[in-house]
Every structure is written in C-alpha cells, then in structure tokens.
Amino acid sequence: MNRVIKKTVSNLCAHKISRKFFCSEIVKVATSPDLVPPNEHEKKPTISQIIPEYDIAIVGGGMVGMSLACFLASMPLTKQLSVAIIDSNPALGSGLSIKKEDPPDPRVSTVTPASISFLKDAGAWKYVEQNRHAYFKKMQVWDYTGFGYARYDAKDVNKDFLGCVAENKVLHSALLSCVKDSDFKTTFYPSRLTSMTLNTNSISTVEENMPPKEPSSAQGHTSKLQLSDGSSIYAKLVVGADGGKSRVRELAGFKTTGWNYSQNAIICTVEHTSDNHCAWQRFLPNGPIALLPMGDKFSNIVWTMSPTESNDRKSITEEMFLKDVNSALDYGYGPHPTSSSLGTGDMFSWLKMDATLSANEFFEIPPKAIRLASERMVFPLSLRHANSYASKRVVLIGDAAHTIHPLAGQGVNLGFGDAFSLSRVIAEGIALGSDIGEVNLLRKYEAERKPANITMMAILDGFQKAYSIDFGPFNFLRAAAFNGANYISPLKRSIISYASGENKLPIFF
Amino acid sequence: MKLFNHLRNLNGITTHHHRILRNRFHPLFNNIKFFSDSSSLPQHQTTTQAKQQPLHSSLNRNELAKFAAIAETWWDSEGPFKPLHVMNPTRLAFIRSALCRHFKKDPYSAKPLEGLKIADVGCGGGILSEPLARMGATVTGIDAVEKNINIARLHAELDPTTSTIEFCCTTAEKLVEEGRQFDAVMALEVIEHVAEPAEFCKSLSALTVPDGATVISTINRSMRAYATAIVAAEYILRWLPMGTHEWSKFLTPEELVLILQRAGIKVEEMAGFAYNPVTGRWSLSDDISVNFIAMGTKTNKTE
Numbered sequence: 001m002n003r004v005i006k007k008t009v010s011n012l013c014a015h016k017i018s019r020k021f022f023c024s025e026i027v028k029v030a031t032s033p034d035l036v037p038p039n040e041h042e043k044k045p046t047i048s049q050i051i052p053e054y055d056i057a058i059v060g061g062g063m064v065g066m067s068l069a070c071f072l073a074s075m076p077l078t079k080q081l082s083v084a085i086i087d088s089n090p091a092l093g094s095g096l097s098i099k100k101e102d103p104p105d106p107r108v109s110t111v112t113p114a115s116i117s118f119l120k121d122a123g124a125w126k127y128v129e130q131n132r133h134a135y136f137k138k139m140q141v142w143d144y145t146g147f148g149y150a151r152y153d154a155k156d157v158n159k160d161f162l163g164c165v166a167e168n169k170v171l172h173s174a175l176l177s178c179v180k181d182s183d184f185k186t187t188f189y190p191s192r193l194t195s196m197t198l199n200t201n202s203i204s205t206v207e208e209n210m211p212p213k214e215p216s217s218a219q220g221h222t223s224k225l226q227l228s229d230g231s232s233i234y235a236k237l238v239v240g241a242d243g244g245k246s247r248v249r250e251l252a253g254f255k256t257t258g259w260n261y262s263q264n265a266i267i268c269t270v271e272h273t274s275d276n277h278c279a280w281q282r283f284l285p286n287g288p289i290a291l292l293p294m295g296d297k298f299s300n301i302v303w304t305m306s307p308t309e310s311n312d313r314k315s316i317t318e319e320m321f322l323k324d325v326n327s328a329l330d331y332g333y334g335p336h337p338t339s340s341s342l343g344t345g346d347m348f349s350w351l352k353m354d355a356t357l358s359a360n361e362f363f364e365i366p367p368k369a370i371r372l373a374s375e376r377m378v379f380p381l382s383l384r385h386a387n388s389y390a391s392k393r394v395v396l397i398g399d400a401a402h403t404i405h406p407l408a409g410q411g412v413n414l415g416f417g418d419a420f421s422l423s424r425v426i427a428e429g430i431a432l433g434s435d436i437g438e439v440n441l442l443r444k445y446e447a448e449r450k451p452a453n454i455t456m457m458a459i460l461d462g463f464q465k466a467y468s469i470d471f472g473p474f475n476f477l478r479a480a481a482f483n484g485a486n487y488i489s490p491l492k493r494s495i496i497s498y499a500s501g502e503n504k505l506p507i508f509f
Numbered sequence: 510m511k512l513f514n515h516l517r518n519l520n521g522i523t524t525h526h527h528r529i530l531r532n533r534f535h536p537l538f539n540n541i542k543f544f545s546d547s548s549s550l551p552q553h554q555t556t557t558q559a560k561q562q563p564l565h566s567s568l569n570r571n572e573l574a575k576f577a578a579i580a581e582t583w584w585d586s587e588g589p590f591k592p593l594h595v596m597n598p599t600r601l602a603f604i605r606s607a608l609c610r611h612f613k614k615d616p617y618s619a620k621p622l623e624g625l626k627i628a629d630v631g632c633g634g635g636i637l638s639e640p641l642a643r644m645g646a647t648v649t650g651i652d653a654v655e656k657n658i659n660i661a662r663l664h665a666e667l668d669p670t671t672s673t674i675e676f677c678c679t680t681a682e683k684l685v686e687e688g689r690q691f692d693a694v695m696a697l698e699v700i701e702h703v704a705e706p707a708e709f710c711k712s713l714s715a716l717t718v719p720d721g722a723t724v725i726s727t728i729n730r731s732m733r734a735y736a737t738a739i740v741a742a743e744y745i746l747r748w749l750p751m752g753t754h755e756w757s758k759f760l761t762p763e764e765l766v767l768i769l770q771r772a773g774i775k776v777e778e779m780a781g782f783a784y785n786p787v788t789g790r791w792s793l794s795d796d797i798s799v800n801f802i803a804m805g806t807k808t809n810k811t812e
Contacts, residue, residue, distance in 0.1 A: 076618070076619070077617065077618075077619050078619075221668040430643075431602075431605065432597075432598045432605065432640060433601055433605075433639065433641060433644040434640060439586065440586050440594060
C-alpha cells in the first residue's frame, strides 16, 4: 500500500520523522481505513503500485555510508542524484542530538589528516568541531621489552597535527547534519534489507527481425531491494556500507577472505587530572594498549589481550582496572626504554639527516588515568576482506569490504577513503554519461581502493603478528626496527605520512 | 579526388540500399566492420550497386549468423565490443568538452548538453547515443542495420533517461532527404567503413545546422595505425575479428580536414587517443598517429 511512498527529506522541511506520505489523505488510508471517504478507495490500487526509484541506495547509514552521502552532496555533478539510505536505526531520520556535556562514548575513531581534508571539503568537518574532539600533535610508541621507542611529531612532516580523535557519534552526527543541511535529496528508510534482485533484462534473446518489444519493465537498469517493513525500492546502484556483517555483501555473493585473531579489545574512556595531547601506544606481550586523547581531560583506551584476560578485566573493580591500565602504560611487563639501552642510538646516528627531527626527544610516561568515565566494552578482533568490491549495480565500501585490526584506528579512515573514491568515480561516470551501476565504472573504484586497503591490512596484521611472538632475539630485532624507524628520518616521515592517510608505502620511496 | 576514386575502386561494392541489407548481406560485404559504431555502412544509393543483387544464400547466412551473433553482444562490456566500451569514456570526454566550449555550456552541470539536438550516425547498439542522452541531449541514433536499431531501442528503453532517444533504421543520406537538421552530428568510427568519405561528409554537413558541430573519429592511415589497429588488434590481440579494418581505406587527419572543408565544415579541435597497455585504459593525447577525433563547425561555405 502507501507504505512504499516516501517523501524526500531536505533541510527545507526539517522532518522529525523521515517517512512522510505524499498527502494527508493517504496517511488516513494507512492508519484508519474506516475514515477514508469512498472515493479515496479508487486511488489506492494505482498508488500502491508505485515503487520509488532512486539513483543510489546506500545500505547502512553509519559513518561510512553517511560520508558517501556527504561527498555526493558536495559535488556539482552528483548533487542532483536521488539517494535512499536504508538503516534500521530510526534516529537517522530525525537526526542525532549530541550534547557537549554528555559523558564521552568509548567508541572513538582516530581521523587522519587525509580524511579530515575530505570531510572539510565536503563541509562536514565544521560540525565535528562543534562537539568534543581532540587534535594530537605527538605520538609515542614503545614496547614492553624496554628496547625500543619512537616519538612522532607533526612538525616532522610539516603538519599542524597528526590526527584527531573524535567519538563515533560525533562524526556520525556531523555527517548526518551535513547531509540534512544541504539540498541533497535523501530519503531515509528505517528498515533492514531483506532481499535484493538484480534486474538482468537480457537483450540477447532477441530474435532476428523481432519488432522492438515493449519494455517489460522500466526497471531493467535497476536493482530491486526488499525491506523488512515490506516495502520495496529500485536503485540503479546499491552501495553496501552495512559493516563487517554486510547483508549486501552476502546477498550479492561476494566472497571474503579472513580470520579471527584469538584476541579481544577492551575499549573504555578514562579521565585524567589534566588534558592529554599525545597519542600513546605500547606493545605488550598479549597485544597493544593505546591511550588516545579525546579532549576535556578524557582519553580513550583500546587494549588488546587474550579473551580470558579481557573477560577478567571487564569484571574486575574500577579501581583494579585503572591500576592495570596505569601499570600497563608504565612499568608493567617491563622497564622504560632508554635510547642507549641497545646502543641503537649510535647504531643509527649516522643516518640522522635532520637534526630538527624529534628523534632525540626523551621518552615520556603517559598521564595517569584517575577515573573510569564509561563502561568497559569488549570486541573480538578479526580481519576480513571481500575478494571483490564491485559487481553489476552493487559496490561495497568501508567495513563491508574490509574489516581490519583496530590497532591504529584506521578502519574508519579506510572507509572514508572508499566513500571519497567512490563519489569521485560516480561523478566521473555522470560527466561521461555512463550508467552509474555499470560494472566497468565501479571497477575503477575497486582498482583505486583495493591496493590501499590490502596494504594497510597487511601492515596492521604484520604488527599484530610481530607482537604475538615473545622470543629474545626476535624482541631485539623488533626493537632495533623500532629504533631504526625513530632515527632514520625519511623512514620516519613516511611512516607518519602513511599513518596520516597519505597513500605512500612506509618504505624508502 | 584521386584518393577517393582509389578507395571507391577498392570498395565499390560496399554501397547498398539499407532495405536490401536488412536481412541479408552481400558476399563482398564481408569487410563490414563489426567493430565500429556503425557495424554497417551509411549507404549511398547508386545505380551500379543495385545491379549487384541477388546474393548467394549460403554465404549470406554465414555473414548473417556472424553478424547476428555479434550484434547481440553490443552491450556486453566483456564481449566483442569490449575495445569500444573501453574507449567510449575517452571519446565522450572529448565530445563533452568540445561541445561545452562550442555551445557555451556549463561543464560542471550533470546535463550540460540539455537543449541540444544530436544525431549519432552509425549508432550501432547505442553505445554513444545513451551517454549523450544522459548528458541531457535530445538524441537521434541512426543505423542502416535494423538489428542494431532493435538492440539499441531495447537497451535504451531499460532506463527512463535514455528511453527518449529516437532510433531509426535509416542512412545519413535519407535523413538529409527528409530535411532533418541537428545542432551536432556525430559519426564515430564510421568514416573508415564508408565507400565515399567525401559524399558522406557532405551528408553530415547537410544534417548540421549553420554554426552547428560535427564530430568524426577514425583511424589514421599511418604505419603505426597499420601495426596497432590491424596487426596488433586483429591478428595478435584478437580484439577485433580479422578483416575488420582495411588500411587503405583509412584517412589521414589532413585528408579528413580537407574533405570536411570541402563539405563546409571547418575543423576546430582534434585529439588523438593513446592506449596505455599497462592500465588498459585510453586517454586523450596530442598523438593523432593512430586513433583520432575531430570536431568541426559548419561554416556554410562549400567548395
């Protein structure tokens, strides 16, 4: 019935409810049929047959899905597209409200300078800056053996900052506000995708001299999506931005490669006595612990450990947990590193090309956590990569295409990179009059993103593996590599560049 | 005209009335270019040609089967027309920017060709017509082969934005007779398959409104073109069926400029297509030694 009719949400009419109907009479049909005047019944059959058609259906209105909508809204060639966003979170339609006084959420992302510049160009970053966020200029990475440490400073790469930590809900709400404040035509469907049919009206069955057929359906250029509330829509392109357990990926039959690490991550927010301005990461025998600045004297903890340990640490008292955290970031598991502990300082000193580099900065101890400011959440770690990102009328972005180790907070950056690249490819397709669901066009996106994503996954997986071995000589080598990275300025620069989202490999070229 | 007489001698048989062609093919028509937007020749009606009928049925059936088999794959981007699909965005990039400049249209618009009437001569399956329609143009696609027109119509009807394209099984000459005129006339990868390029250009000119644009793309008659378009593409890479192209029928850019000038079209822009074997993509370049595309303006002056 009329449930399939949706009205466009735009900033002109700030709807509290995303799904409105074309006219009030129709709403009556849906809610109280007995009130409908008899003549209204005659309209029903025609109305019920209208299945809305969109250029793009974004399945998953999370950070990555909304960033795609933002990027599309910001370019002249794509801003006229009609977009449906399918997400079972009903808050999307009404908008997320965030208060600065809200306690910090433990789900945060480290946004790289590259992602920030994409979001700035799309006009979304200013909304992030209205809420809690923390730029950081320094980063210190060290390990428990006491052999190696590295300090990175934004000034080494002539940047103002190395990254910015923001709560996921802040990023999400910023992207949502950005889309709603534009005149971009988006329609929210607070529902889940249940099935997807690709209309493959084969024309190869045409017989010689057959008169041109009447179009069997006007939707030969679309996919039909069926939603859990019983409605259906057509879209020329379906974008799977529905996360690691992507339904789109499953329905489109994309295969994945991956494995689960027998490791969990505990995430939570802690409070300090003063503001933290540095990102800290220490490699411990069972996995790394990271302390990321969140602003307002808060920091976020991402601590990787074995599943048993994580269950224990989730249930122990706050006091005990804070003691564990503070010890893990200080003398726990091993001594503080000193630059002369291995003589690596001398070993690499001849490679020091730039005296202004922060290599000679001393090791620092992270600020102490004095209070737990959120619950402790536990997530299992896994790595998963779709073998292909694109097929006819279907494309995957973000975690739907690749789920990575959250080691460097790179997940969302890879997702933003995907969304940005896809939006450019769609714009290029529109410029050249292509059908935006054409697989040749979508393959350009895949060719651009797959190598970047696989490289990052391999690096993070490598890090993970390197630290899952606790063996004397190996520890020494690992620490030497660490110190090497700290002392060899070109390598150090490229590591920072890579971690800040520039597509350069962290090797000497 | 020496050149064209030469060409005509080589291909004197390739002119037919399109109606005869509809269901069968002349045996000597086997130089039909399956890899081209036209897949058939815009035909010139001459009395000598009509005498060449009737045809040997067995050969016709073979040709027909070959043609039918390939025509169905117009829209299979991995099929026999793959090179054309790969090259299409590059041709469209040139056409889009050249037409935006000529007609003073906004290149940042999603539909910059809105308000322009465009003819796609030798439209084949509609590979060029559809993108032009998506860019906002009012497109008329013509092809002498009815099968192509049927495929083009069926495919265009799948998308509301392209379903407005008018596809006609006819020739450029017929359209001239009907007095049709367009703001821009496209003939891409067609002229190298035409018996009389000079006459063909005159027809294109007649279809173009004064100050309108004519776009032609073809293959240069250079040694490099011979090596790439024929030896590499047909014999080594097997991208194209052997015999698709006949080197002697190719026009050099200078010859094309000259015959267009005689037809009243002044060439304003020209670009080459460069193939990058590493990325497998085409791009526009200054190198016009193999594939090239030219945009000219109708000047009303004919020689």
